[in-house]
Amino acid sequence: MKRKKDLVAPYFYLIPSMLVFAVFLFYPFVKTIYLSLFKTNKLGQAKIFVGLGNYAELLSSASFRNSLKVTLIFVVIVVIGGMLLGLVTAVLCNKAFPGIRFFSTAYALPMAIASSSAAMIFQIMLHPAVGIVNKLLGLDINWLNDPKTALYCVAILTAWLNSGINFLYFSAGLGNIDESLYERASVDGATGVQKFFSLTLPGLSPIMFYTLVVNIIQAFQSFGQIKILTEGGPSETTNVIVYSIYRDAFFNYRFGSASAQSVILFIIIMLITLVMFRIEKKGVKY
């Protein structure tokens, strides 16, 4: 009797989590793959089996290829911008100085701000007539309605949002570098720049790698700021995959095509993650 109880009891502790995962993650994930093989009706019920038809349609559609291109540019800007800002701010707060607590809070703060709130603030900052950006730069650009600038604007906003947690990651990484290394380097007459490139960066490489993976995955999933600021426009220049999924499913009611795009997004993210872990095994110095 007791043995039997011991055999079953451990699973009880897993039930709450596993139930949620099963209903809202595993099941919908499988269902998304299933739906991606069908044409659906407006209620999202699978009607006509088309096999890989949705995928073939997507890959030959100019709009989806544009989405892929836009997403790639967006992710590159967001990841580089967000990590650079995180790194610069972490290095600036690397040594104790008066006011360090205020500054580190300031640098981490963007992580507490919602993408939608940030988007609304940027909407006003970039407003062509009253916005602070045009006023400070003495320009007259309609940032969010110009196909040349819109994507950069939403990307920079996203980089800013992500820089907060990057600051925390890099600060933790810098804290792990042995202080005596710097002292020895100073005695040997190394300059600040030399120390940065031969001590700080290699010392950061494990956390740098982790941060990079997290940033890439996060950048692929940005939605709120694009929904609020540009709705994919002007002329589809900010129509990243996630927004395209949203539009296909909830405006055009093409749930099959939207599901196929979700699957493609998942495959892209998984491939990037796997490739990065491959590279990590070779490249990162511990």
Place this chain on the structure above:
Amino acid sequence: MSQTSTMTLRGKGSLTQEELLALKTKMSAKALTKRRTQTGLRIAANVLIAFVVLLPLLYAFSIAFMPSSELFTTEMNLLPKNPTFANFVNAFTQVPLLRFIGNSFVMAGCITIGQIISCSLSAFAFSFLEFKGKGVLFMIVMATMMVPGEATIISNYLTVGSLGMLDTYPVLIIPYLTSAMGIFLFRQFYMTFPMSLYESAKLDGCSNLRFIVSILTPLTKSAIGAMAVYTFINAWNMYMWPLLVTGSNKMRTVQIGISMLSAVDSQSITLMIAGVVMIIIPSISIFIIGQKQLIKGMFSGAVKG
């Protein structure tokens, strides 16, 4: 020959004896000025960068206090000339902001408490109990982190729609009642405790649940704190799911409710920003209060590389 050299050496030594102090003060003064300029430069750089980083927030605060007429000028208007609270008052009357705030607190609060409970139960099983399929199950949980929310959101929407659950609290809360990251974080902490802690508690007749509540929980306060801050802020800031599943003002969360203000006419920009400021304040306050906990919990061991 050898004697003279030692003599001169000794002579040199005794000479510097006096000069040494002078030299030392001179050198340390030099070092001090160098250190001071370095600190000065560091502070200057920090002020500059922090200003850029905080600019959107400062600008939002400034506009929230600006009368609408002041915003629409071609002059530079960084600070309000006649600061007013009217925008905040109007934001409450134009939209049911209190209701939105209440909804968000209910949603984020339930998600936070639920995740802490479900994640600590799972993490307990994964760290202290032995059962069949433990390794595989843990791998599966970790693998869920790779599935982006967008890959499941359509099917989830269709599921809750067919269950008639749209526009209710449960639909906002239940899908987020657990997280792989939380399970991982708690397990990481539990693994630092020796198995003998659990075994001796068992010998004393302590049940598993009591072990979690009265022994593990007090010992993992920092992890729970970190988890609470992180989860609450993320839930408070959630956008896509609430946007899809809420359809009436009664159920809208702050992020959705306020972003609907942006569609209104341009005269209400200041009002909208006042709303944004009010919904940013709770998440910022929680972040500032819980920042230490968050950093301690998230980075002690978990991400050491």
